[in-house]
Amino acid sequence: MSVPVKIIMIEDDEGHARLIERNIRRAGVNNEIMPFTTGTDAVKFLFEKANGGGSQDGEALLILLDLNLPDMTGIDILKRVKQDAKLKCAPVVVLTTTDDAQEIKRCYELGCNVYITKPVNYESFANAIRQLGLFFSVIQVPPTQS
Amino acid sequence: MVGALALRRFGSSQMVILSLGLAVLIAISAASIFFVYKSRDDADWIVHTVEVQNQIATVLLEIRRAESATRAYLLSPGPQFLSEYETASALILPAVDKLAELTSDNPFQVQNSIKLRQAIEKRMSEFARGIDRLKNNDVATSIDVLRGGDTGESVQAIVAISRTMRAEEDRLFALRNTSADRSQQLAAIVTTAGSGIVIALAGFSLMQVRRAFSARDNAERQLRENNANLETTVDERTADLREANDEIQRFAYIVSHDLRSPLVNIMGFTSELEELRGDIFRRIASKTAIASDGERAIEPVNEEPVLEGEDKKLSDEFTEALGFIKSSIGRMDRLIGAILNLTREGRREFRPEHIDLNEFLQGIVSSVAHQAAEADATIRIEALPDITSDRLAIEQIFSNLIDNALKYLKAGKPGDVLIRGRGKLGFAVVEVIDNGRGIDPKDHQRIFDLFRRAGAQDRPGQGIGLAHVRALVRRLNGTLNVTSELDNGSTFTVTLPINWTAEKRGKAA
Numbered sequence: 001m002s003v004p005v006k007i008i009m010i011e012d013d014e015g016h017a018r019l020i021e022r023n024i025r026r027a028g029v030n031n032e033i034m035p036f037t038t039g040t041d042a043v044k045f046l047f048e049k050a051n052g053g054g055s056q057d058g059e060a061l062l063i064l065l066d067l068n069l070p071d072m073t074g075i076d077i078l079k080r081v082k083q084d085a086k087l088k089c090a091p092v093v094v095l096t097t098t099d100d101a102q103e104i105k106r107c108y109e110l111g112c113n114v115y116i117t118k119p120v121n122y123e124s125f126a127n128a129i130r131q132l133g134l135f136f137s138v139i140q141v142p143p144t145q146s
Numbered sequence: 147m148v149g150a151l152a153l154r155r156f157g158s159s160q161m162v163i164l165s166l167g168l169a170v171l172i173a174i175s176a177a178s179i180f181f182v183y184k185s186r187d188d189a190d191w192i193v194h195t196v197e198v199q200n201q202i203a204t205v206l207l208e209i210r211r212a213e214s215a216t217r218a219y220l221l222s223p224g225p226q227f228l229s230e231y232e233t234a235s236a237l238i239l240p241a242v243d244k245l246a247e248l249t250s251d252n253p254f255q256v257q258n259s260i261k262l263r264q265a266i267e268k269r270m271s272e273f274a275r276g277i278d279r280l281k282n283n284d285v286a287t288s289i290d291v292l293r294g295g296d297t298g299e300s301v302q303a304i305v306a307i308s309r310t311m312r313a314e315e316d317r318l319f320a321l322r323n324t325s326a327d328r329s330q331q332l333a334a335i336v337t338t339a340g341s342g343i344v345i346a347l348a349g350f351s352l353m354q355v356r357r358a359f360s361a362r363d364n365a366e367r368q369l370r371e372n373n374a375n376l377e378t379t380v381d382e383r384t385a386d387l388r389e390a391n392d393e394i395q396r397f398a399y400i401v402s403h404d405l406r407s408p409l410v411n412i413m414g415f416t417s418e419l420e421e422l423r424g425d426i427f428r429r430i431a432s433k434t435a436i437a438s439d440g441e442r443a444i445e446p447v448n449e450e451p452v453l454e455g456e457d458k459k460l461s462d463e464f465t466e467a468l469g470f471i472k473s474s475i476g477r478m479d480r481l482i483g484a485i486l487n488l489t490r491e492g493r494r495e496f497r498p499e500h501i502d503l504n505e506f507l508q509g510i511v512s513s514v515a516h517q518a519a520e521a522d523a524t525i526r527i528e529a530l531p532d533i534t535s536d537r538l539a540i541e542q543i544f545s546n547l548i549d550n551a552l553k554y555l556k557a558g559k560p561g562d563v564l565i566r567g568r569g570k571l572g573f574a575v576v577e578v579i580d581n582g583r584g585i586d587p588k589d590h591q592r593i594f595d596l597f598r599r600a601g602a603q604d605r606p607g608q609g610i611g612l613a614h615v616r617a618l619v620r621r622l623n624g625t626l627n628v629t630s631e632l633d634n635g636s637t638f639t640v641t642l643p644i645n646w647t648a649e650k651r652g653k654a655a
Contacts, residue, residue, distance in 0.1 A: 013407055013408075013410075013411065015408075015410075015411030015414065015415065016407070016410060016411060016414075019410075019411070019414040019415070019418075022418075068403070068404070068407070097403060097406045097407050097410065098403065100490070118406075118410050119410075120406060120409050120410055120413050120475065120476075120479040121413065121476075121479075122413045122414050122416070122417035123417075125410065125413075125414060126417070
């Protein structure tokens with residue numbers, strides 16, 4: 001069987017993180033979710049441990065990324081992930097409040113796999129996350145090992 | 147300012163110099179002409195004097211010739227001497243007459259010439275008598291006659307008179323010569339002095355011209371500097387404004403954006419609360435049911451619990467509170483969305499292109515045909531001018547105005563919306579006239595403010611449309627005005643430049 005996918009959630013707003021997690025769980029996705037509230041922590045985890053042959057080797061990662069982080073922009077993280085030899089195959093889902101067309105275009109250009117705008121309307125929000133959960137349950141993610 | 151004053155002063159002083167120069171030149175010319183005539187006169191008079199002197203000499207010479215011929219005839223009577231005498235004596239009187247004529251201008255000389263003539267006539271009669279005696283062979287008498295003449299009073303008189311006349315003419319000659327000299331000297335002095343004055347004036351004028359030139363150069367340099375300064379200042383201010391504008395745009399964008407984030411949470415957890423409420427009241431309901439029935443009633447999970455009394459009231463209050471929270475959040479979300487749209491619109495670059503307004507507005511009108519039919523309204527378009535402007539902005543301006551016209555019609559009265567326009571001094575004036583409910587004059591300013599509305603609040607809206615329209619019209623260098631009375635319809639007048647170019651607005655856009 002394939003390696004279980006670990007979800008890396010980079011989201012500074014703990015409320016959002018909680019809502020996202022809840023809705024993912026409601027969609028029946030039981031994968032491990034690792035939350036990070038700052039870009040720095042996430043980058044440290046992703047690159048230092050991964051590149052240093054840490055515990056992430058051989059793990060399949062899926063990254064849920066918010067663009068508005070207090071210490072750096074999600075775009076920078078996206079750029080680094082997609083430039084990294086090991087991580088570039090990991091799917092990145094940008095989940096953010098920004099619905100600016102330029103921003104969306106830029107994210108796709110940088111290699112983001114899915115871009116979702118967080119709607120204020122909770123029905124839509126929950127729906128989007130649940131569908132994302134369905135997506136998670138069927139997606140095939142290669143392990144980070146090269 | 148100083149330069150202009152100097153230039154004006156220069157102009158007037160230059161006029162004075164020029165007039166002075168002209169006056170001096172005229173004076174010199176007049177004096178020259180005067181002196182030329184005067185010296186010609188003087189010369190004439192000198193010539194005249196010389197002529198008179200000549201004539202006197204001629205007269206005397208002819209007398210001498212007659213005398214010598216008479217004497218020669220006396221010594222050796224020969225016909226050739228006689229004829230010579232006759233020739234000479236014939237010439238004497240005409241010469242005397244000529245002399246008299248020449249001296250006719252001078253009373254003194256006239257007197258003299260009369261005396262001279264008398265003396266000469268007397269002498270000539272002596273000659274004639276001598277010749278006569280000789281013809282009669284009376285040589286002795288003849289010699290007497292002639293000898294007497296030698297020392298006689300007639301000869302003396304002739305000599306004396308001719309000397310007086312000569313002296314007079316000499317005096318006149320000297321006088322006239324001096325006068326001619328003086329005239330020439332004066333002419334020379336006047337010409338020299340005049341030329342000197344003219345040259346001095348020209349020099350002064352040149353100096354003034356140079357001074358004025360340098361003043362003008364200074365003024366020009368100052369003007370250039372001022373212009374450069376002004377341009378720099380304008381550029382700086384424009385840059386400042388642009389920066390401030392960008393700052394506001396960024397600020398509005400970030401603020402509205404960041405406001406959204408907590409709103410997601412509020413909405414999310416409110417919805418979660420709603421779920422919880424369902425769970426809680428279902429549990430209460432089932433507990434009440436158990437208490438009353440004594441057996442466990444299994445409620446279907448997603449059904450509204452059946453509540454009574456206090457419980458029902460609590461549940462309703464809970465629902466009401468949640469409802470207010472959610473509707474407020476929805477409203478806030480729409481407002482934030484509107485601000486985001488406005489800032490996005492503010493950052494969009496406008497591109498001028500040619501628009502056939504008739505066709506363009508027809509397009510907008512047909513897109514709201516359904517809405518118009520529902521509102522029982524007709525929209526008429528009269529001839530409109532073509533303009534060059536930003537297509538999307540124009541579309542938003544007129545969509546909003548037409549939309550408003552259809553939205554705020556008077557109940558029970560068929561709507562009539564008229565769009566008409568005309569060109570005026572490079573501007574296109576387009577009016578959107580409706581017969582709707584109208585706007586109270588005290589609200590005319592307010593309706594253009596963001597998030598503000600007027601009149602009965604019976605239509606959905608955020609109070610953004612007109613604020614947006616006004617912002618767009620301003621960006622297109624136009625104006626937007628309203629004339630309206632309550633219950634009497636409204637007229638929105640959009641004035642836009644017919645030929646809008648992005649440059650007019652400058653880099654500030």
